[in-house]
Amino acid sequence: MVGCVKFVVQVKLTPNAVQATAVVRTLHAAHVAANWVSAVSFERFGLKGSVRELRKLCYGELKARGFGAQAAQHIIKRVADSYTTLRAKIRGGSLGPEHSKRRRKAESKPVTFRPDAAHTYDDRCLSWNYDAQTVSIWTLDGRIKNVRFACSAGALKQLTEKRKGESDLMARDGKLFLVATIDIPEPEVFEPKGFTGVDRGINNLATTSDGDNHTGRRLGRYRRWQARKRAELQAKKTRSAKQLLRKRARREARHATHINHKISKTVVAVAQRTERGLALEQLQGIRERVTVSRDQRARQSSWPFHQLGAFIAYKAKRAGVPFIEVDPAYTSQRCPRCGHTERANRPTRDRFSCRRCGLAGPADHVAGVNIAKRGAAAWVFVNMPDPVPA
Numbered sequence: 387m388v389g390c391v392k393f394v395v396q397v398k399l400t401p402n403a404v405q406a407t408a409v410v411r412t413l414h415a416a417h418v419a420a421n422w423v424s425a426v427s428f429e430r431f432g433l434k435g436s437v438r439e440l441r442k443l444c445y446g447e448l449k450a451r452g453f454g455a456q457a458a459q460h461i462i463k464r465v466a467d468s469y470t471t472l473r474a475k476i477r478g479g480s481l482g483p484e485h486s487k488r489r490r491k492a493e494s495k496p497v498t499f500r501p502d503a504a505h506t507y508d509d510r511c512l513s514w515n516y517d518a519q520t521v522s523i524w525t526l527d528g529r530i531k532n533v534r535f536a537c538s539a540g541a542l543k544q545l546t547e548k549r550k551g552e553s554d555l556m557a558r559d560g561k562l563f564l565v566a567t568i569d570i571p572e573p574e575v576f577e578p579k580g581f582t583g584v585d586r587g588i589n590n591l592a593t594t595s596d597g598d599n600h601t602g603r604r605l606g607r608y609r610r611w612q613a614r615k616r617a618e619l620q621a622k623k624t625r626s627a628k629q630l631l632r633k634r635a636r637r638e639a640r641h642a643t644h645i646n647h648k649i650s651k652t653v654v655a656v657a658q659r660t661e662r663g664l665a666l667e668q669l670q671g672i673r674e675r676v677t678v679s680r681d682q683r684a685r686q687s688s689w690p691f692h693q694l695g696a697f698i699a700y701k702a703k704r705a706g707v708p709f710i711e712v713d714p715a716y717t718s719q720r721c722p723r724c725g726h727t728e729r730a731n732r733p734t735r736d737r738f739s740c741r742r743c744g745l746a747g748p749a750d751h752v753a754g755v756n757i758a759k760r761g762a763a764a765w766v767f768v769n770m771p772d773p774v775p776a
Contacts, residue, residue, distance in 0.1 A: 390569040397537040399562040412525040416505045428496035437466045504554035573706035578663035583757030593750035595758040650697035663708030665761020712760035718753040
């Protein structure tokens with residue numbers, strides 16, 4: 387074994403009325419306190435506040451507000467981490483160039499935390515009783531014991547055997563959830579006997595170099611139906627319509643996530659059974675690189691491209707399947723047999739036909755074959771032994 391794969395298990399808290407009031411009040415107070423610490427940090431240090439500096443300024447006030455030592459430390463660290471993330475985004479250019487409107491807006495005000503954001507609990511503030519399916523949790527009203535939680539039998543087994551570290555308390559739709567971190571031993575990556583390329587797209591969610599096609603037609607119909615319902619609700623402009631809009635958005639996201647889990651599970655299982663690695667195209671900046679027609683823009687901007695890739699990556703890691711990302715340039719315009727690359731090789735969106743050697747077939751399948759070849763070459767290059775010095 388060479389390490390651990392981290393993922394999370396979510397359980398639903400089912401407190402009684404008294405317990406729920408105390409937990410919700412504590413969660414709300416933690417968000418208010420985090421926003422106050424963030425304002426102090428921004429006023430004194432701009433975007434450069436550290437945990438040590440904020441502890442000197444804010445720890446006493448947080449204690450006076452009723453927070454315990456661990457809770458106060460978590461609030462301070464949460465704020466400091468948020469500014470660290472913001473600085474990393476600025477350095478990486480994800481908020482645009484120096485004088486862009488988005489970057490100026492981010493730099494001009496303190497970081498704020500949503501009322502439904504998660505609050506961190508460590509083992510000193512939260513303890514689990516797996517047999518009784520209860521937790522003991524710290525609140526501003528004191529420690530509350532025997533708060534029941536609900537989860538599946540599989541999730542309970544994972545919690546019992548592998549839970550480690552902190553847990554996050556969060557509220558959603560008036561319900562309380564705990565999100566716990568699970569450590570699973572990571573198996574050694576086997577030496578692949580070849581690679582399977584996976585091409586992702588809108589009409590075909592995933593097409594492999596083997597010719598397996600996971601179509602997005604059914605999901606596309608579902609999303610178009612949801613879009614029509616959204617338009618109807620948006621036209622009403624009532625409070626209940628806005629609540630329904632939020633509910634439908636979450637339902638649609640859960641449905642797409644479920645589909646992506648099914649696809650990624652199938653792709654990784656085939657690669658593991660055939661002892662091959664998985665190669666995916668890098669999709670960073672796809673919305674800037676790829677232009678689509680006006681009626682396709684909404685679908686492209688809302689499609690879970692990255693999520694499917696992330697699911698395949700972590701499932702491959704958990705199964706010991708080699709995984710690599712490759713340059714996506716011209717994968718659907720390059721002939722995998724003769725290497726000729728030309729835009730005219732793809733006369734339509736769905737068809738590929740090489741102008742030089744005549745090879746023809748589905749464009750997504752051809753792209754998957756090219757991705758597989760690039761993955762095999764990149765794997766050899768990455769794992770090439772270092773040259774022995776003379």
